[in-house]
Amino acid sequence: MTPGIPQRLTPAQLKELESAHQLLRQGHAGDALALVRRVVKDAPHSADALQLLAMCLADVGDVAGAEASFMHALEQAPHHPGILFNFGTWLCRQGRRQAAVESYRAATVAEPGFVGAWIRLGTIMLELGDVTQAAGAFQHAVKLQPDAAHAWQGLGRAQQSLGDLDAAAAALRKATMLSPGDSSPWIDLGTTLQSLGHLEEAMASFEQARRHGATSPAISNAITGLLADLGRTDEAMEQSRRLVITHPDFAPGQVKLARLLWSHDTEHDAEHDPFAIMRTAVRQQPRNHALQIEFIGLLIEARKSQEALDLVRAMRRSNSDDLFLVWMEALACDSLQLREQASRLYAQAYPVLGLRSADFLNAYARHSYGSGDWDAVTRYANEAIVLDSTNQESWAHLGTAWRLAGDPREYWLMDYERLVGMVEVEPMPLFASQAESLEALKATLDGMHLTGRDPLNQSVRNGSQTSGHLFAKPDPTIAMARATLQAATERWLASLPVDPTHPFLGRNSHRVRMVGSWSVKLRSSGHHANHFHQEGWMSSAFYVSLPPSVSQETGQETGCIQFGQPAVELGLDLSPRRVIRPKAGHLALFPSYMWHGTVPFPDNEPRMTLAFDMQPAATRSKA
The missing domain is CATH 1.25.40.10 (Tetratricopeptide repeat domain)
Incomplete structure (x- = not known):
């Protein structure tokens, strides 16, 4: 044959x-x-x-x-x-x-x-x-x-x-129209609508998924998140508590409740520890690897690094070859300034994790600042960018390493003059003046600042931050603010030069989609620690209300926004590259990878901003 x-x-x-x-x-x-x-x-x-x-x-x-x-x-x-x-x-x-x-x-x-x-x-x-x-x-x-x-x-x-x-x-x-009885596309639709900020529609999609047989704890957890984003905090808390009772082994549910308790529990004493419920679950489930890992990460975020280190070392006694645990131990050691131990751990994990995880490489870059090895920072940042060319933290580290090495490419990447905009924004529709517009927005935002602690893993120090996706909240004033700010943003983008090789300019489509939005209300002596925005491509700060020492030209930099100074945790003695005095009714725009923070101010009156992260709007598909 x-x-x-x-x-x-x-x-x-x-x-x-x-x-x-x-x-x-x-x-x-x-x-x-x-x-x-x-x-x-x-x-x-x-x-x-x-x-x-x-x-x-x-x-x-x-x-x-x-x-x-x-x-x-x-x-x-x-x-x-x-x-x-x-x-x-x-x-x-x-x-x-x-x-x-x-x-x-x-x-x-x-x-x-x-x-x-x-x-x-x-x-x-x-x-x-x-x-x-x-x-x-x-x-x-x-x-x-x-x-x-x-x-x-x-x-x-x-x-x-x-x-x-x-x-x-x-x-x-x-x-969903072709297969209405299948829960899976309803779940995907709900997730997409949530990302778009269409929270009520997302909720309806998740409820449809439930009607068609989706009973997983992930669905309940997603709905909990939506309730929190919609400002329905009590309902979110109640559903989250029910979820950890019925599914104590579901790690994302435990994390969600711990974060809600951290943000919304007004009692801050030892008897109201927001991590107590999750800590008990961790102790009762010593073999639940996912739960333990999530708890370690949460502890590091909350600067409870010694507890995190004790837990990860206990886990490594039975999982000594788990390189993810090696990485977690390195993070905890770094937080506790145990640099030599952290160095050994990073070096142990690097041959494997360095080939596949931009997050690991970013952590190794952060660690390398402490030894003054700018070449190592550059190497790890570049390797991370190869894995993820839009990783904002990696570009932040690369720009910082170039600055430390005296490399002029810092200015090509950062260009603090051209890539930082301060745009005057028109009043919202229906308002005759900017003062009236800002007063209405301030009154709306004031009612949304309900949290008691500085938020976890955020830049806010001595202030409050609204929860959830602010622009998704069903409020007419917020909707007007979103439309006005988006129009101002896209006008500014149209003025920027074209450079296809640049990680910021090369992605400019002159249109944006919002991927996160919130308001921050800083109290006296409050400030933003220097940071970048990992989820964005471009970030912003719109000045709603400023205290006297910030709004007046006093020759001092109190309350000003500053660019180019890295996070204090990196231990670098670098001054800001540019400092701008904010003005009420103006919008600061800048690449998400650019280090930025604010200077504390002494006034009793708060400093209120509305901020949002953006991604370039994609070209529409034709299917």
Whole structure:
């Protein structure tokens, strides 16, 4: 028999194969295997028989035999789309996703109209992080079969990863219309709408998912987050408490409750420890690795580093080779100024984590400042940028390292004069003057400052920060402020030069989407510690209300915003590159990777701002 020309089967052999296929579907792989072996013995060049033999061997756990049989089948029929598809599926089950991509791709070449192959190709490409290729595969699928709900859902997921949230929402709405009883696309739609700031619609989507069978604690936790973002704090707290009672092992739920208690519990004494419930869960579940890791991270954020170090060292006694735990111990040691120990730990984890985690490389860069090794900071920042070219912390470290080394590229990257804007904003609609507009906005924001502590892992010192996505709150004044500020922002962006090689200017589409928004109200002596914004591309501060010492030209820098001075924790004696006195009704705009903070002020009157992070608005998809 010539290879590449499949052997024809007799009617009797075809009947035996059909019987074997039925047995396999019924879960009787052993009986099916016996039948198929008999057919293959008499027809050793039948691609169909060899493929079924591979599937039976896979079901009984014979990995080597299954692969060999798939390969023999493809020798007989190298362009058979069904065999290529099934081989790809088997490769996925073996964890060989890159090889599966090639098999699915070959199936689409052999049969361009094979919708299932396009969907599987898109799904695996999405898992591998090749989002653009994944979106293309799903585009093919929806064009071939416009009523394929899974294809629309996959397209929505890909578009969400690409940052085109409006297109993602449209695709996912299509998926929910085509398959309304499936909870999965409702969950994806809810997540996308939440990112867009459409919180009420997101809530409705999650509730639909619940109606259609989604009962996971993740759904309850997502709804808790939405309630908090909507300002329904008491409901969020109640639901969060119920969740940790019914699912004490669900780490994200424990974290959510701890953060809510930190932000909204007005009692700050030892009897009202916001971490007490999670700490008890950790002690009761010593084998819950995910819960322990989340708790360690929370402790480090809250500057309870000794407790974090004790816990991570206890975990490492039974998981000494876990490099993620090595990294966590290094973070805790750094927080406690145990530099030599941290250095050994970073060096131990670097050969593996340095190849795959930008977050690890950023942590190693932060650590390296302490030894004065600017070359190391530069190296780790560059390696992180290779892994994630939009990582804002990595660009912050690279700019700082260039400054320390006297490298003029600092000014190309930061350009404190050209890339920092201070824009006068028009009054909101319906208001005759800026003073009236600002007074109305201040009154609205005052009612939203309800938290008791400085927020966790934020820059605020001696002040309060609103919770959730401010621009998503159903308030007409907030909606007017959002529209006015977005218009001012996009006008400023249109004035910037073009530089495709620049990490900020090269991404400027002159349109933005908001990815986070909040208000900060600083009290006397309050300030923002120097920081950057990891979730943004561009960040901002709109000045709603300023105390006298800030708004008056006194020759002092009290309450001013400053740029270019790194975080004090890095131990660098560097002065700000630019200091600007804010003005009420003006909007500061700057790249999210640029270090910025504020100078404390002495007044009793508060300093109130409204801030938001942005990403460039993506080009609309045509599907």
